[in-house]
Amino acid sequence: MSRYWTLLPVLVMTGVPxxxxxxxxxxxxxxxxxxxxxxxxxxxxxALVTAGGVIGTIGYAVAAVTAPGGAxxxxxxxxxxxxLALLDxxxxxxxxxxxAISDAVLRAQIAYWLARAGLIAAAAAALLxxxxxxxxxxxxSARAVIAGAGAMLAFGGALHAGIGRPER
Amino acid sequence: MSGRPTPQxxxxxxxxxxxxxxxxxxxxxxxxxxxxxxxxxxxxxARGTGSPRFDxxxxxxxxxxxxxxxxxxxxxxxxxxxxxxxEILSLVPRQLTLVSDTNRTVQTVEAGGSxxxxxxxxxxxxxxxxxxxxxxxxxxxxxxxxxxxRLAEAAEVAVYPGVxxxxxxxxxxxxxxxxxxxxxxxxxxxxxxxxxxxxxxxxRVRHINWRATARRGELYVTRFxxxxxxxxxxxxxxxxxxxxxxxxxxxxGVRAAAALTHAYLARKDRVGFIEYxxxxxxxxxxxxxxQAEAVAEALLPAATHFSYVAPRLDRLPPRxxxxxxxxxxxSPLLDAxxxxxxxxxxxxxxxxxxxxxxxxxxxxxxxxxxxxxxxALRLWALEWRAKLNALKRHGVRAVEWDGAVPLEAVLSGxxxxxxxxxxxx
Numbered sequence: 001m002s003r004y005w006t007l008l009p010v011l012v013m014t015g016v017p018x019x020x021x022x023x024x025x026x027x028x029x030x031x032x033x034x035x036x037x038x039x040x041x042x043x044x045x046x047a048l049v050t051a052g053g054v055i056g057t058i059g060y061a062v063a064a065v066t067a068p069g070g071a072x073x074x075x076x077x078x079x080x081x082x083x084l085a086l087l088d089x090x091x092x093x094x095x096x097x098x099x100a101i102s103d104a105v106l107r108a109q110i111a112y113w114l115a116r117a118g119l120i121a122a123a124a125a126a127l128l129x130x131x132x133x134x135x136x137x138x139x140x141s142a143r144a145v146i147a148g149a150g151a152m153l154a155f156g157g158a159l160h161a162g163i164g165r166p167e168r
Numbered sequence: 169m170s171g172r173p174t175p176q177x178x179x180x181x182x183x184x185x186x187x188x189x190x191x192x193x194x195x196x197x198x199x200x201x202x203x204x205x206x207x208x209x210x211x212x213x214a215r216g217t218g219s220p221r222f223d224x225x226x227x228x229x230x231x232x233x234x235x236x237x238x239x240x241x242x243x244x245x246x247x248x249x250x251x252x253x254x255e256i257l258s259l260v261p262r263q264l265t266l267v268s269d270t271n272r273t274v275q276t277v278e279a280g281g282s283x284x285x286x287x288x289x290x291x292x293x294x295x296x297x298x299x300x301x302x303x304x305x306x307x308x309x310x311x312x313x314x315x316x317x318r319l320a321e322a323a324e325v326a327v328y329p330g331v332x333x334x335x336x337x338x339x340x341x342x343x344x345x346x347x348x349x350x351x352x353x354x355x356x357x358x359x360x361x362x363x364x365x366x367x368x369x370x371x372r373v374r375h376i377n378w379r380a381t382a383r384r385g386e387l388y389v390t391r392f393x394x395x396x397x398x399x400x401x402x403x404x405x406x407x408x409x410x411x412x413x414x415x416x417x418x419x420x421g422v423r424a425a426a427a428l429t430h431a432y433l434a435r436k437d438r439v440g441f442i443e444y445x446x447x448x449x450x451x452x453x454x455x456x457x458x459q460a461e462a463v464a465e466a467l468l469p470a471a472t473h474f475s476y477v478a479p480r481l482d483r484l485p486p487r488x489x490x491x492x493x494x495x496x497x498x499s500p501l502l503d504a505x506x507x508x509x510x511x512x513x514x515x516x517x518x519x520x521x522x523x524x525x526x527x528x529x530x531x532x533x534x535x536x537x538x539x540x541x542x543x544a545l546r547l548w549a550l551e552w553r554a555k556l557n558a559l560k561r562h563g564v565r566a567v568e569w570d571g572a573v574p575l576e577a578v579l580s581g582x583x584x585x586x587x588x589x590x591x592x593x
Contacts, residue, residue, distance in 0.1 A: 050179040054186050057199070061190040064198045071197040080202035083183055084209045091176045091311050096255065099272040102283070105253055108276055112309045120208045127204060131197075144195070151188045151200060154207045159181060 003041055003093035010037045012082035013056045016075050017063035026066075029059030037086065044094045053083050077124045081117055088113060177312040180209055213312040220306065221248035222277070226258060228299050228323050235330040235414060235423075238267065238290050241299055241323075245275060246282040253307040258287070261297045263413065265290040291327040293414035294422060296468055299323045328464050329423045332575050334431035338565075338582040340398035340494035341519040348397025349435045358392035365391060399440070399453055399490050400432045402463075403481075405499030405506045406445030409472045411530030417500040420525045420571045422467045424498050427575055429463045440488060441466050444481070444506060446473030450488050478505040481513065495520045500527040501555055514563050521582060522566035524556050529570035 014030040033056035040048030060079055064071075092109070138146060184206040191199030222245060229240040243258060245251070258271040269287035277283050291297075300323030306315040343352040351360045364380050367387030380388040402425045409418035425441065432439050433455060440453040441463045451459075451466045481489060489495070495518050499506050513520050528549040535541050553568075560566050569578045 046175050046179055050182055053179075053183045057183065057186045057190060057202070060202065061194050061196065061199055064196040065194050071201075073197065073201050076198035076201035077205065079198075080187070080205035083187075083202070084180070084205045087176055087179055087183070087209075088311060091174075091179075095307075095311070096274050098270070099255060099274050100270045100285070101274040102276065105274050105276045109253070109309065116208070116212050116310075117205075119212075120205045123208055124201060124204045128201070147200065148192055151192060151203070154203070155184060155188055157207070157211075159210070 003090070003097070006041045006086065006089040006093055007038070009082045009085040009089060010034055010041070010052075013037075013053070013079060013086055014059075016079040016082065017056070017060040020060075020072055020075055021063040021067050023063075023066060026059055026063045029062060030056060033059055037090075041090055041093075044097070046091060046094065049086065049090050053086060057083070073124075073128055077121065080124075081120060084120075085113070085117075171306075171313050171315040174312055174314050177210075177213075180206060180312065184210070209310065210312070213308055213310045219315070220251055222246060222251060223248075224256070224302060224304065224319050224321075226300055226302060226321055226323050228325050231324060232326050232328065233291050234328050235294055236290070236292060237327070238288055239299075239325050240286055240288050241271070242284065242286040243302070244282060244284050245277055247277040247279060250279040251275070251277045251306060252309050255305040255307060257303045257305075258299070259301040259303065260289060260299070261295075263291075263293045263295060264297060265292060291325065294327050294329045294419065294468060296324060296326045299325055326468060329419075329426040329467055331430050332423065332427040334427050334576045334579065336576060336580060337428065337431045337435070338494070338496070338521050338579055340400065342492040342494070343396035343398050344438070344492065346397045346436075346438075348395055348437060350396055350398055352394050352396040354394045354396070355391040356394040358394045360393045360395070362391045362393040364388050397435070397455075398432075398437045399493035400428070400437050401440045401442060401453070401489055401493045401495045402428060403442050403444055403495055403497040403499075404467075404470060405497065405501075405503065406443050406470055406472055407503035407506055408500060408527075410500065410502065410527045412534035415530060415533050415571065417502075417525045417527050417530040418470060418472065420530065420569070421498040421500070421523075422470050423571075424523055424525070424569065424575055426464060426467055428496060429460060433457075433460050439463060440493070442481075442484070442488065443470055444479055444509065445471075446475030446477070448479045448481075448484070450484070452488055453490070453493075478508070481509050482516070491517070493518070497522045498525060499523075500525045500530070501552065501559075502527055507555070507559065510559065510564060511562055520564055522559060522564050523575075523578070524566055524568045526552070526568055526570040528552060529572065 014034045017026050018030055033052045036048050036052030036055060040046065040052060134146065135143065184203055187199050187203035187206060191203065224245050226241060226243045233239055241258060243256065245254065245256065253274060253276055255274050260266060260271050267288050267290045271287050273285050275283040300321035302319045304317045304319060308314065339350060343350050355362050364377055367376065367389050371389045375389040377388045377390045404421050404425055406418060409416050411417055413419055429439050436455060438453040438455045439459060441451040443449040451462050454462065495513055497510055497520060499522065501507060501524055510520060510522065528545050532545055556566055556568060565582060567578045567581060569575060
């Protein structure tokens with residue numbers, strides 16, 4: 001798999017904030033993020049790609065804060081998927097560069113990525129529905145607490161699932 | 169198998185943490201929604217299932233090959249448990265060159281299934297190489313966890329020095345007692361007529377020289393010179409080496425030794441081998457194919473070993489270095505210890521031939537061409553030839569060989585140096 005495929009999620013990741021708020025600061029931050037990502041992809045440096053992702057997220061936060069309208073949840077889900085795809089594709093291309101990858105591996109991996117993207121989209125939609133329901137039921141002052149607790153719970157759970165699981 | 173989180177897992181955690189942090193700080197839903205795919209990415213990491221069971225085997229098409237030959241390495245991965253994504257790196261020694269396909273592959277194997285692949289290697293340099301070691305990485309499909317394992321099996325390939333066929337080789341001054349291909353000074357049974365003498369009782373009638381008998385009026389018989397074999401000792405200088413494999417001076421010396429061994433053994437001579445390096449290593453004199461094999465095995469690991477000690481040839485037992493043997497020294501003449509040993513052999517009456525392997529040409533092939541380098545190499549060549557000429561003046565029969573021309577062409581100047589029957593019996 002060519003590493004140039006990784007440029008696609010870079011375009012999406014930087015394009016979503018610029019599409020939301022095409023202001024100079026957002027363009028500048030996202031441009032810097034793209035520069036880091038491309039440098040990391042070409043140089044095979046995961047740290048640079050991660051830095052690019054973090055800068056892109058900061059740019060998206062700036063865009064979200066300065067956006068005139070309400071929350072763009074679809075754009076946010078696409079942005080998150082682009083971040084995930086950036087790491088997946090970039091690492092896959094870097095990891096197996098120079099190796100002979102069998103067609104079965106590529107087919108299975110692409111199928112896995114597509115299935116996971118579909119699952120994530122469905123989960124995001126379900127979460128948004130839950131959030132909308134909670135917004136109607138929970139008073140305004142308690143929403144921030146619930147959101148913060150949920151976020152912390154998600155982060156801890158994700159860490160436990162990803163790296164904290166003991167080897168059997 | 170020890171599974172561990174990959175750098176990708178930490179990168180994902182970093183991005184997730186930033187999304188959540190910025191979402192909470194900015195109080196924006198978008199960033200929390202953007203964190204959902206990242207969190208789901210973590211959750212998608214496969215549950216740990218322990219060490220999967222599998223067998224990995226790697227075989228080489230041939231365990232023996234000559235320099236420049238090729239071998240095919242075939243690998244097979246059979247999995248009892250499913251292997252989602254397995255990266256296999258077959259370790260290839262740096263002296264071998266990959267010519268087709270790759271030694272690094274990524275395979276997926278279903279439970280009970282197997283995957284096969286192969287790659288081809290060229291073996292330009294002599295030596296014994298291990299081709300049975302492989303590194304396996306078992307990747308999780310999410311790329312967040314990886315397990316590693318090192319597998320080692322007995323798969324070895326021995327690359328023997330290429331043998332140049334020599335039709336003519338330097339003749340020894342002295343022969344031995346067994347039958348062979350050299351005309352000795354000793355008279356007896358043979359096909360080479362030697363001298364005439366009057367008939368004596370017991371002489372065979374078929375040896376009567378009728379022409380001489382008719383001319384002199386009494387019976388004369390022809391005496392024949394015996395065909396005998398010789399003892400050849402190949403003395404390889406491993407004190408120094410220059411140039412890059414497979415064209416280094418030591419490699420050329422090993423090739424010359426292999427060619428001379430085959431040529432002399434084909435003439436029914438006995439051949440021995442001494443490696444004169446940081447320590448002495450030798451093969452006793454012997455004849456036949458078994459000896460050819462023994463010398464070839466001894467030539468494989470020939471290498472320089474640094475030492476301040478000067479090995480003493482005079483301490484070798486006569487069965488290793490007999491007084492009547494022809495000693496063929498193969499040396500780049502870079503170490504004075506070898507030059508002294510050679511002069512000592514000549515002084516002790518050994519029949520010595522020196523094949524001086526030019527270190528200048530061996531080095532020229534491994535350095536970048538520049539005016540200064542060329543000048544330095546020319547000066548070095550002059551100095552080296554002066555050393556060679558000094559040895560010739562001391563009575564050493566010597567030829568210079570740089571590997572560019574066939575060895576036989578270089579040795580041709582030595583093949584007819586001995587008049588028939590002059591040698592000591």
